[in-house]
Amino acid sequence: MSTSVYTPGQVSEETGFSLDTLRYYERIGLLEPIGRNAAGQRRFTQEDIGWLGMIRCLRDTGMPIAEMLRFAELVRKGEHTISDRIALLEAHDRRVEAQVANLREKQTAIRNKIGYYRSVSC
Amino acid sequence: MSTSVYTPGQVSEETGFSLDTLRYYERIGLLEPIGRNAAGQRRFTQEDIGWLGMIRCLRDTGMPIAEMLRFAELVRKGEHTISDRIALLEAHDRRVEAQVANLREKQTAIRNKIGYYRSVSC
DNA sequence: ATCCCACCTGGAGTCGGCTCCAGGTCAAGC
DNA sequence: GCTTGACCTGGAGCCGACTCCAGGTGGGAT
Numbered sequence: 001m002s003t004s005v006y007t008p009g010q011v012s013e014e015t016g017f018s019l020d021t022l023r024y025y026e027r028i029g030l031l032e033p034i035g036r037n038a039a040g041q042r043r044f045t046q047e048d049i050g051w052l053g054m055i056r057c058l059r060d061t062g063m064p065i066a067e068m069l070r071f072a073e074l075v076r077k078g079e080h081t082i083s084d085r086i087a088l089l090e091a092h093d094r095r096v097e098a099q100v101a102n103l104r105e106k107q108t109a110i111r112n113k114i115g116y117y118r119s120v121s122c
Numbered sequence: 123m124s125t126s127v128y129t130p131g132q133v134s135e136e137t138g139f140s141l142d143t144l145r146y147y148e149r150i151g152l153l154e155p156i157g158r159n160a161a162g163q164r165r166f167t168q169e170d171i172g173w174l175g176m177i178r179c180l181r182d183t184g185m186p187i188a189e190m191l192r193f194a195e196l197v198r199k200g201e202h203t204i205s206d207r208i209a210l211l212e213a214h215d216r217r218v219e220a221q222v223a224n225l226r227e228k229q230t231a232i233r234n235k236i237g238y239y240r241s242v243s244c
Numbered sequence: 245a246t247c248c249c250a251c252c253t254g255g256a257g258t259c260g261g262c263t264c265c266a267g268g269t270c271a272a273g274c
Numbered sequence: 275g276c277t278t279g280a281c282c283t284g285g286a287g288c289c290g291a292c293t294c295c296a297g298g299t300g301g302g303a304t
Contacts, residue, residue, distance in 0.1 A: 054235070061225055086239045089235060093236070100226065110179055118208065
C-alpha cells in the first residue's frame with residue numbers, strides 16, 4: 001500500500017483530459033511538474049488528480065486558461081492567498097450564474113421557435 | 123413610412139454583433155446577401171434583424187457556425203424542411219439542457235470549494 | 245468647398261486551446 | 275530475443291471564430 005500513483009493513461013481515462021492536454025497543461029504551468037518514475041514517465045498522485053478535478057470544473061464553466069493560471073499561482077503562493085482565491089471563485093461563480101440565466105433565456109426563445117414551427121406544420 | 127431599413131451601425135448596436143462579424147456572416151452565407159443602397163452600402167431589413175436574433179440565440183447557446191449554416195440552408199429551401207428544422211432545434215435544445223445541467227453541477231463543486239476556503243480562513 | 249465619418253473590399257492576421265508528428269525509450273508478454 | 279504498446283520530447287500544425295488592415299468611396303453637416 002505505497003502511496004498510490006497513476007499513469008497518464010489512467011489519469012486521462014479518469015479526468016477526460018487527453019494525454020496531449022495533460023502534457024500541455026503541465027508545459028504551461030497549469031499543473032506543477034508531475035513526478036516521474038525511473039524511466040522518466042509521469043506518475044500522477046491523488047493530489048494531482050484532485051487539482052485536475054478543479055481544472056475540469058473551471059474549464060467546463062468557461063474560465064479561460066489565463067485565469068486558471070492566476071488561480072494556480074495563488075494556490076502555489078500558499079495559505080495567505082485564500083481570500084484572493086475566494087474572491088476569484090466568487091467572481092467566477094457570478095459569471096456562471098449569468099451564463100445559466102442567458103442560456104435559459106435563449107433556450108426559451110428556441111423553444112418558442114419550435115412551437116411556432118409546430119403550429120405552422122400541423 | 124417606406125419599409126424601414128437599418129444601417130450596419132444600427133444593426134451592430136441592436137444585435138451586439140460587430141460590423142466585421144456582420145460582414146463575416148454574410149461572406150460565409152449565414153446571412154443572405156444584404157440589400158444595398160445606391161452607394162453600395164448595406165441596408166438591413168427588419169427580417170434580417172429577426173434572423174440575426176435567431177443567430178444570436180443559437181450562438182449564445184453554443185451552436186457551431188457549421189450547424190447554423192445547415193439550419194440556414196433548411197430555411198432557404200422552404201416550407202417542406204420545417205420538420206427537419208424542428209428536429210435540428212430539438213436536438214440543440216437537448217444539448218442546451220445538458221449544458222445547463224453540467225454548469226449547475228460544476229457550479230455546486232465550485233461553491234463547495236468556496237465554502238471550504240471560508241472554513242479554513244476563519 | 246471641405247471635412248469627417250460611416251461605410252466599402254479582399255485578404256491577412258490573431259487568439260485560444262488544443263492536437264499531431266517524428267523519432268526515440270523502456271518493460272512486459274509470447 | 276523480439277514485438278508491442280504505453281510512454282517520452284520539442285516543435286509544428288490546426289481549427290473555429292472572428293478581427294484587423296490598407297486603401298478607397300460617398301454623403302451630410304459646418
